[in-house]
Amino acid sequence: MGAGLVLILAVAAAAAAIVLAGFAFTLPEIRRDRVRRTLAVFTGHPDAEQSRHQDTRESLLQRAADRLGAVLSPPGDRERLNRLLGLAGNPPDWPIQRVLRARPPAMLVTGLLLAWLGNGLNGRAGALTGGFAGCLFGAFLPLILIYNASIKRQEAIQRSLPDVMDIMVIGVEAGLGLDAAMDQVARSTRGPMADELHRVLQEMRLGVARADALRSLTQRTTVRDLKRLVTALIQAGDLGISVAPILREHAQDQRIRRRQRAEEAAQKVPVKMLFPILLFMFPAIFVVIIGPAVIQLVRSFAGG
Known part of the structure; x- marks a missing residue:
């Protein structure tokens, strides 16, 4: 029953991906592609020529991911993403188009993974809930990673x-x-x-x-x-x-x-160390201190 449900979810996810891809291809091409194609036609600049050859080398799946990322990213989300990328230093390996391109695969992978986990925990209801939660988490995963990078920077x-x-x-x-x-x-x-x-x-x-x-x-x-x-x-x-x-x-x-920040961080150290000490050190100390007494009591009661 569980394997059948997972198979049904996988087929449904693949069908949804195909439908979204077809819908994305019916949309007009994004502005970046139009600009690069115009530069390639009306100018002889080597960058424009390189962009034209790059367009010819792009695979169909990559273009579909670009269109799906554009569909799944409203203008307000793009502005927020641009803001976070600016705070993160605009990493050259992760331009905004690549981040948007990574969103549909992240939604698909996290959706199927959480659906499988939910199916093992609560059956069909857990699979549906986990799949929906996984898609939402996958949609916000690029924003979370970029937000973490911006905080560190x-x-x-x-x-x-x-x-x-x-x-x-x-x-x-x-x-x-x-x-x-x-x-x-x-x-x-x-x-x-x-x-x-x-x-x-x-x-x-x-x-x-x-x-x-x-x-x-x-x-x-x-x-x-x-x-x-x-x-x-x-x-x-x-x-x-x-x-x-x-x-x-x-x-x-x-x-x-x-x-002052160094003194504040030093004052926070005892509070941060409290819970690891309670969870990991105190049980071992109790075993070492109380363990022999407990063994002696068990032997005494067993002998009596």
Whole structure:
């Protein structure tokens, strides 16, 4: 009965995938494909030619996944995904099209897996509930992974900000301008903060004003200390104030905040260690301490 139900669910999932694929192919092609095809026809640029050959090499299954990802991702979801990708640093291996392409296979795999588990636990009702929950989980799985990557990246920015501030203070007090100090940090350090400063400098080289480039930096981060620093630098540039005292004050504040965060993390350690000690260490200690007494009592009662 269980194997038959799993087979029925697999056939239903395959039929649904075929129907969705047919529906996706009836939709107009996405804007990216239209732009690349137009560039390939009306320009002789090598990138456009490469894009045209890449289109010819794409498999039918890959195009179906692209269309299905577009169908399953409303505009609000895409905006949220773009926001999370910006916070995660826009990984080159995971552009938004690849993330959308991974959503239908994730829904299919997690749906079948949870349907099989639900069938083993609660029969047909569990299989249907598990399949539905698995499809929902698979739809949100790319967002969850990117959200996790964005949190880790913002934490890395928070940890590296005091050191970056110290380097910028040394550079500005040595006679460098703000742009040269940021360039020195971007070239001499590694990490998310250096990448963000490098992007700010690239935008400025392309003609974007410094204030606008710094404002776009605040949109790519959730670190409040960095946002306060950017706001102070923008106001200093608008008012014509020297940035050296501002950087020095923020660097001192960042060192104090880093020490406070370290003390806070140290105070949380005993609370975090409490539950592992109760679950793993105390039972072993009880066995070692009370075990011989229990054995002696059992022997005494058995002898009596």
